Each structure stands twice: as structure tokens, then as C-alpha cells.
Amino acid sequence: MQSLNQTATNSSPPFTLPFSQDPNLSSSSASTTFNEGGVTSYVGPPMYNWLFECHGVWHNVALISASLAFLLYLGFQAKKSFAKLYHGRSYIMISYYACLWLVSLLNLAWCCFQAWECTPGREVAWNILCLFTTSGMLFLEVSLVAFLFQGNHASGLEALTRTFIVSGLVVGLDTLLKAIYLFGFGVPLFVDNNDSQHRVKWGLWVIHRLVLTAVYGFILFMYHSKWRERLPARPAFYKYTTIMCILNALALFACGLTGNGANFGFWLYSATIVCYHAFYLPLLYITFLADFFQEDDLHLENVY
Incomplete structure (x- = not known):
């Protein structure tokens, strides 16, 4: 027996x-x-x-309502925006506006399909959706930073080509590394759970956030140094950089805590993810595109 x-x-x-x-x-x-x-x-x-x-009703409602509201705003302003883009003929603004629409649609899909993260059989679809969405948002981040580093000499088709080449290389490398860890080594990068055993996952996010924090911190340092003249004289860019530096620093701190088993770290990390997907695209629009669409002067590109 x-x-x-x-x-x-x-x-x-x-x-x-x-x-x-x-x-x-x-x-x-x-x-x-x-x-x-x-x-x-x-x-x-x-x-x-x-x-x-999965994450709960308030988490899902906050993400979906914020991303949907921003898309509705873009839709209501589309006719006016298309007219100004057509008459302004700014390659930079046209390209960023098109990228903003594409990434906003991807972000709305990411927010709506949160249940895939906890649904058996949807792991591959969820990882692919996350990979495309995060890569698109990172492309907007990197391209804006690359545009900032070109300073007052950034204008026209040449600056757009140079910016998009640099951004494409950086984001392409980042996406390739994430895909290798996701599908090659099985590291659950986009499955958010309070599991400190995946130290490789949290170590990768620490490195990712550390790089972004260092870049935004360096731009803030330039604003208070003798190299400030190399940056565009736009207060909105300074506010944008400050917000992104604080957000990435908080995410870096949260990833470090979660990797060491702290529950508060996972809560803080989840909060930064919600803030990023809900408010980053509106922040980018206000920083880079809103003045162009609101001003009567259709050649505002020279100001940037």
C-alpha cells in the first residue's frame, strides 16, 4: 500500500x-x-x-480609454492636419504624422488584446504584437532623440533621411535581440508577472532602461552646458526630455527591485508601463507636432 x-x-x-x-x-x-x-x-x-x-478591469479600461481617446482626437483633427501638411510640404512633419498614426493603431491593438497575455495558445501572437508595438514606439523615441542631436542644422529631406537611417538601425538591432531572446531562448520579455526567478528577463530590461535613461540624462546635461546651442531652442523639447528621463529612471529602479523579488518594484514597473502606453504618444504629439498644426505659418519647420 x-x-x-x-x-x-x-x-x-x-x-x-x-x-x-x-x-x-x-x-x-x-x-x-x-x-x-x-x-x-x-x-x-x-x-x-x-x-x-489578467491585469484587471481598471488596468484595461485605463489603457484602452486613453489610447482610443487619442486616436479619436487624431481622427477629428485629420482633415485640418492633412490640409496643413499638404500646403506646408514638410517631409519631416508628414513622415512623423504618418508614423504617429501607424504606431497609435498598433498601441490601441496592444491595449485591446491584453487578455492574450494570459490566454493559453496566444503566446506567439502576443509576443509578435508586443514586438511590433514596442518597436514602433521606440522608433519614434529614437528618431526624435536623433533629431534633437542634429540641433539647428536639422531641416529638409536630408535631415529626415539621416534621422530615419540612424533610428532604423538602432531599433532594428533592438528588435532582433528581443526576438532572439523571445523565440530562441524562451525568455518571457512581454509577460508581466511578479516572478523574480526570470533574472535574465529583468536583467535585460535593466540594461534597456539604463541606456534610455543615460541618453535622456545626457541631453539634459547638454541643456545646462556650453553645448546647449547645438539643441533646438524649444522649451517643449526640454520638458519632453525631462519627463522621459524621469519615467525611464523609475522603470529602471522598478526593474532592479523586481529582479530582486520586491513586490513594490513590480507594482511600480506596471505603473510605468501603463503611463508609457497611455500618455507617450499624446506627449510626442504635443511636443513635436501640435505647434505645426496650430500655427498659421505653414513653414514652421525652420523653427525646429
Whole structure:
């Protein structure tokens, strides 16, 4: 009898499949919870999982409402914006406006499909969506920083080509490394859970945030040094750089804490992710494009 009990114990599954059902919910709204390797997955009605499970209703509503509101704003201003872009004929503004639309649509899709992160069988689709979305947003970040470093000499098609080549190389390398770690080594870069065992994952995010913080910090240093004249004389750029430096510094601190098992670090990291996906694109629009569309002078490109 003892050997039979021992055999039954050894043959138990490697992970538990707890089933929870709220008695106040009908059988059609019940969900099954899977927990494997620290990643919580939910199987239940699609609408219920989409809104309530995974990160929770407030997390999902905040992301979706912010990204949808910004897209609606772009849509309401589209006719006026197209007219100014057509008459202004600024290659830089046209390109950034088109990129902003594309990345905004990707970001809305990322916000709407948060449930994929916790849905079995959707891991590949979620990783691909995250890879494209984060790469698009990083491209806007890097291109704006590259534009800043060109200073007052940045104008015309030549500056646009030089900026996009540098940004494309940087973002392409970053995307390639992420894809290798995701699909080659199986590192769950885009699965947000409080699991400090994935030290490689949090170590990679620490390096990523450290580089961005250093770049924005260097730009702030330039603003207070003798090289300030090399940067555009636009207060909005200084405010943008300050905000991004603080956000990346907080994310860097949060990744370091989470990698060492601190629960507060994971909460702070999640907060920075929500702020980034909800408010970065509007911040970019206000910093770089809003003045161009609001001014009567259609040749505002020279100001930049």
C-alpha cells in the first residue's frame, strides 16, 4: 500500500489546475485559472476574460480609454492636419504624422488584446504584437532623440533621411535581440508577472532602461552646458526630455527591485508601463507636432 501511495504521489501533475467559480456568476461566466511557471492564465468566456481577467478591469479600461481617446482626437483633427501638411510640404512633419498614426493603431491593438497575455495558445501572437508595438514606439523615441542631436542644422529631406537611417538601425538591432531572446531562448520579455526567478528577463530590461535613461540624462546635461546651442531652442523639447528621463529612471529602479523579488518594484514597473502606453504618444504629439498644426505659418519647420 505504501508503494502504491508513493507511485500515485510521483505521478501527480507538475503544476496545479485550480478551478474557481464565483457563486454569483452564472455557469456561462465562470473561468478556469491555470498557473504554470508563475504565469497565470485564464480560460473562460472571451468577453469576461478580455475585460476582467489578467491585469484587471481598471488596468484595461485605463489603457484602452486613453489610447482610443487619442486616436479619436487624431481622427477629428485629420482633415485640418492633412490640409496643413499638404500646403506646408514638410517631409519631416508628414513622415512623423504618418508614423504617429501607424504606431497609435498598433498601441490601441496592444491595449485591446491584453487578455492574450494570459490566454493559453496566444503566446506567439502576443509576443509578435508586443514586438511590433514596442518597436514602433521606440522608433519614434529614437528618431526624435536623433533629431534633437542634429540641433539647428536639422531641416529638409536630408535631415529626415539621416534621422530615419540612424533610428532604423538602432531599433532594428533592438528588435532582433528581443526576438532572439523571445523565440530562441524562451525568455518571457512581454509577460508581466511578479516572478523574480526570470533574472535574465529583468536583467535585460535593466540594461534597456539604463541606456534610455543615460541618453535622456545626457541631453539634459547638454541643456545646462556650453553645448546647449547645438539643441533646438524649444522649451517643449526640454520638458519632453525631462519627463522621459524621469519615467525611464523609475522603470529602471522598478526593474532592479523586481529582479530582486520586491513586490513594490513590480507594482511600480506596471505603473510605468501603463503611463508609457497611455500618455507617450499624446506627449510626442504635443511636443513635436501640435505647434505645426496650430500655427498659421505653414513653414514652421525652420523653427525646429
